[in-house]
Amino acid sequence: MILTVDVGNTRIKAAVFEEDILLQHFVFMKEELEKNIENILKKFKNTSHLVVASVGNVEKQSFLEFEKEVVVHFISHDDVFPFVNGYETPKTLGIDRMVLAAGATLQFPRQNRLVIDAGTCVTFDFVNENDKYLGGAIAPGLQLRYKSLHDFTAKLPLLSLQSPEGLVGKSTSESIHSGVVNGLAYEIDGFIDEYRAVCPNFIIILTGGDAEFLAKRLKNTIFANSNFLLESLNQTFQYKIKND
Ligand SMILES: Nc1ncnc2c1ncn2[C@@H]1O[C@H](COP(=O)(O)OP(=O)(O)O)[C@@H](O)[C@H]1O
Ligand SMILES: CC(C)(COP(=O)(O)O)[C@@H](O)C(=O)NCCC(=O)O
């Protein structure tokens, strides 16, 4: 069994895999990291490897303390990936984006793929049918948009995520919900349309903490898979073992 851990900038997600089967997944904050890993390893005693992909600021030591029980591996830029990296600054490309690109390449062979990860940031990653990673985009995520409106103005309240009543906000809160939620949905649809103008056929994978919330608000029909990063992490590690 493999325990995969994805350290994002907001939350930590983890899942236990038996080969390709996801047995259970977990979400927690970084303050509860050690306790959660300890409990997961206690429950899944056959776990042999702990595989970590981190873009957040969590000390490596928090994972290394489990080395007595499991082999700990941090996915890094030095690992083997199933795509050719066309990013001009490959060393600064987020490890989460590399893992998503790897998962898209392995799960959807020989086709153009667009991965959208709606987390702290919304990232777009494009891997073409020749398995070349082309790059994408980084934009603020839903929670970050609510927070920036509050943090960088004198009068705007900090609201939590809510479905907008409609397009035309009739109060401050309605206007904020419309601007944040409708705004991001239009932005994602806009990106998809622009990509389509240059590349007519590609599959779209939508993942991240806001994937399900956003999927129903998009003009494009997209199947959301919140566990895509964890599944991709498992696959990236299996690929590394086979190809190292
Ligand atoms: N309990 C929660 N705590 C924080 N964010 C949550 C929660 N449930 C859903 N979300 C949404 O998840 C998004 C963060 O997604 P996530 O994939 O966890 O980010 P990251 O991978 O960057 O840590 C936020 O924009 C927020 O709207
Ligand atoms: C863009 C990100 C902050 C996204 O992080 P997340 O929303 O998953 O927490 C992360 O992928 C990152 O730190 N990237 C480095 C810059 C780059 O990918 O080019």
Ligand SMILES: [K+]
């Ligand atoms: K993201």
